[in-house]
């Protein structure tokens with residue numbers, strides 16, 4: 219053995235199977251290692267990313283080398299050498315997002331600012347919706363993103379676009395801090411974006427602007443007057459009071475940030491919105507963040523590329539170029555990019571096109587076999603904060619209850635906690651369903667079935683009952699659900715049930731059960747399950763279905779029939795033969 223490190227080469231991602239083969243170990247050993255590392259929802263055919271591969275390979279004494287040409291490298295080639303343009307930076311105007319609790323006046327404030335600038339003499343006014351608009355103040359220009367609210371902001375952030383320089387937090391003076399106010403503060407703090415507080419609705423009789431300062435101060439937004447560094451501004455979107463002051467405060471905050479860009483470089487921007495216009499084709503509203511975008515430029519944004527055919531600004535004017543912090547609507551893309559995609563101007567049209575196509579192929583592949591990455595999983599779950607998956611477990615024997623409940627509890631991660639609300643032996647009862655409904659839990663049945671009215675109650679209450687007869691399958695589904703990766707599942711569609719009344723032993727054939735179909739119908743082609751006192755005792759197919767003396771393909775409710783099971787003879791009067799079909803449906807766990 220050489221003393222050199224053993225190296226596995228992969229291109230960006232690798233299937234668990236291949237990785238194991240290259241290291242000369244068993245795929246199941248790699249799988250177990252990954253599970254132990256807390257990766258959920260995987261099997262031996264899963265595709266894992268380079269980071270996860272590196273992590274697991276090191277445990278086997280291997281190094282992973284990612285030999286894929288990175289997108290950045292390709293992009294760099296497409297954009298061309300930029301060093302020649304590395305000139306001095308110029309100041310740029312701030313990009314502002316308005317956030318706050320619903321009904322506290324975000325939209326009114328944005329409208330008021332827009333209108334006051336119309337009054338200030340912009341010919342024609344801000345008529346065109348291009349995703350953002352600029353406002354001129356005595357202290358400089360401010361760019362406001364048009365869509366207030368948290369979703370747009372978090373979506374952009376989730377896609378890696380940090381478009382916002384300053385957040386204006388709108389808080390109604392007559393209501394005070396509310397859940398979404400706190401949420402906005404958390405977003406701002408985690409993105410390290412400074413906040414200017416607009417205390418709105420000060421015209422209202424119940425307004426108490428000082429109270430807002432008292433409430434927000436302890437949340438990390440101590441006002442300047444108290445020795446903190448957060449700017450507050452009392453405004454009324456209704457009367458216009460304080461609006462000019464707010465704009466000044468935003469400019470003041472912006473000055474402190476020393477925002478800069480280089481207008482001489484090829485443009486970089488962020489897609490704020492994009493859509494397919496029937497007449498004009500793909501249309502993207504872009505905020506240029508650095509450099510200058512010009513008509514005729516070749517651009518790439520996500521999986522779209524093209525040559526900028528026309529640009530329009532927020533005043534509805536055709537413009538030939540757009541510098542840093544300028545919003546424009548552009549035409550000429552091959553496709554509709556996604557909000558949050560970064561747009562780059564490129565010198566090399568062929569390379570830009572090739573990259574866009576490569577991205578599209580990759581996006582298709584990702585959808586087909588979502589590669590698992592530790593970071594990806596974490597990201598998806600982080601969006602929802604801590605999640606709790608509540609389960610009610612029912613199984614045929616105590617041993618299974620214990621095995622299942624400890625296996626499922628162990629799946630808990632710090633993001634998703636599996637909470638076994640209740641676990642017990644026996645069929646799934648109405649009581650279980652009621653509990654599940656109250657606790658917003660899912661019922662997991664192992665080798666047991668719903669009895670009495672449990673199934674119909676579950677349907678009425680919207681409670682999900684999932685039945686399994688392999689522990690691994692139950693664990694696997696829960697893991698997949700936790701990772702948000704649950705694939706469409708094949709579920710059974712009940713057809714009907716028959717009760718065994720009498721038994722006839724017929725020579726070599728076996729035992730024919732004289733039955734009464736008590737609900738739905740029993741089909742010769744269906745699958746069946748033999749249930750005794752609510753517990754499944756056998757599962758299989760029908761070998762023969764007879765009505766009087768005829769072989770038939772199906773028997774309806776309240777009809778007597780003879781059923782011969784394919785490979786089971788130890789039936790007893792009172793047993794229930796449940797008949798069902800398998801059907802593929804979208805997963806909802």
Ligand code: GDP
Pocket residue numbers: 318319320321322323324325326327366418419420421422453454455456457
């Ligand atoms: P958003 O949900 O935060 O966008 O809130 P809106 O802008 O839709 O405003 C919610 C309600 O508050 C509307 O009925 C507005 O007319 C009202 N409103 C907004 N700003 C003011 C204000 O400064 N004073 C008063 N009196 N009402 C306001």
